[in-house]
Amino acid sequence: MKLDPRHLEILAAIVDSGGLTEGAQAIGRAQPSVSRTVAMLEARIGAPLFDKNKRPLVPTELCLSLAGEGRRILAAGNTASAIVATFRTGHRGMVRIGGTPVFMDGVISTLIAEFQQNHPQVRIEQSYGYVPELMHQLVAGRLDVAICPTNPAALPQGFQFVPVLPGRNVIACGSHHPLLRKGPLRLADIAPYPWIAPPASSPLYEDMRHILRDIGVNDTRISFSGGTLASMTAILSNSDALTVLPYSVVFMARRQRVLAALSIRIGHPERMLGILTGDAEAANPTVRRFRRFIETEFGNLSRVIQQHEQNTVWRD
Amino acid sequence: MKLDPRHLEILAAIVDSGGLTEGAQAIGRAQPSVSRTVAMLEARIGAPLFDKNKRPLVPTELCLSLAGEGRRILAAGNTASAIVATFRTGHRGMVRIGGTPVFMDGVISTLIAEFQQNHPQVRIEQSYGYVPELMHQLVAGRLDVAICPTNPAALPQGFQFVPVLPGRNVIACGSHHPLLRKGPLRLADIAPYPWIAPPASSPLYEDMRHILRDIGVNDTRISFSGGTLASMTAILSNSDALTVLPYSVVFMARRQRVLAALSIRIGHPERMLGILTGDAEAANPTVRRFRRFIETEFGNLSRVIQQHEQNTVWRD
């Protein structure tokens, strides 16, 4: 015989609160409703659940057994409600985030770790991609948030973009690079060193080409290409190679003291790093919460970087 | 947010059986029903439970969490069903049984032990009483079964009585009583010994008076009265006292070799030991099962006693 779990809940409530009226109140119903439910249950089971004509309602053995199961059902229902609640407040769920590889590895992953300290139930699914691919994934609904450099002026329809950092680059090197110990740098100083090239489809690749042209380096020697930030960092810190990286990436790595930026002013692209989303309204609470977190954290980071920049002498 | 436990059950069924159609089948509903239920749930929670437009239905993280609770609810519901099933077959529940003290202690308690070996979930609530009180308790519904001596010819309205044993008594003594070693007994042999008297309200008390009158003992010396069977047995086996006990009680005690019956034929009351109930139809399955057990066990006992009697020479 299949029993309605709600009936078992009611039994548990009645037994635990010691009366029909109280039980009804406990479960949020009117007294006649539970009275009738009990009567129906008794008729269906074919056995009394309470001793009739006794005023402090006395449950049957059978009733007590069933109430035990009802208690479990109530407990499961409560935790289910709690699950929904945490989900609705954004404390549970999944965020699918994508971004350009170097920036994700160098900046975002640290922020994610911080976010998860306060949101252990939120699962982050990270993927890498460049802007066209990211946009495609956003449109297809396979990505909740993209973090990438974008020119806000040329934003296509159907996207929302919140800029968080200027897309400023630096010439990066290992922290023991000989050029760091020199005074004002000139073209002749830089020219001898080999370069690490980002993937050709990366925005950084274009940036590097522009920079090299601007400072007059013509015959670039590419010693390494195709690696992620981890590989680039390893090679930079164990060689005299140079590369172009977002300033924020070098800034975040300052703690580890493996990367450094050459004190030479270079041109900046017309891009902003920011948070790109499709329809921001349709996002679930977890995604919204994550976005808010990223935005405020970037706000802080932006301020710190600006302060740091003012304390640094940039030379031409 | 309060969720309907049945919805969580459905979620669990869908997730576990891997599809809407199969889930519906698993839980015994039609496919459109669960489809609609899922849609309603999603609307209420405000979040998708399954990835839309994917054909092997892919549950959301949230859905998986909720399905976990649903699984618990299903489990609780199943054990609840099992509880009801065992109850309905009489393998669970409570039987309130009352009877005359000596007979309950000497015969019924042994049968109860046997019954409970096959019915560990059945609780027996035993009480003592004499016939008028037992009838009153039956009428008041505070007793399911009474086991007592009754004259079937004088049965009041509203009672059912199933006779199981003739109300035959014997003169009982300790197993080392000197009279047991004598040949044919005469009045003069019995006269010197003291007697143990049952309580005055007990049927046995009247029986004893009749027997003593029949065999011609006039000045009875009562050495003990008011005890239960345990006390009587202890005293009988440690003294030369005599008493009147139902033959079945002495018979059941034969294994312990502490009680014996004098080989002297005495008159028997016009009573039958039997099972007295109020309205037999209204009884729950457990009570019915217990009654059936008692009846068949008494049937066996009755046969064994009769065989035993035939092998015993009763002397006048």
Add this chain to the structure above:
DNA sequence: AAGCTTCATAACATAGAGTTATCTTATTTT
């Protein structure tokens, strides 16, 4: 015995679950 509290019953409105038939769409097959 009167009064109070608590459960039972009645009557009616409504939401949800059940059904079958049919449409839409994702995936598989040829």
Add this chain to the structure above:
DNA sequence: AAAATAAGATAACTCTATGTTATGAAGCTT
């Protein structure tokens, strides 16, 4: 690539169960 297949979504309708308020009946208390 188009057709076939399988599975989920919708629609329309019935019926059960729940919810409501008002009121009756029955224990328990004082």
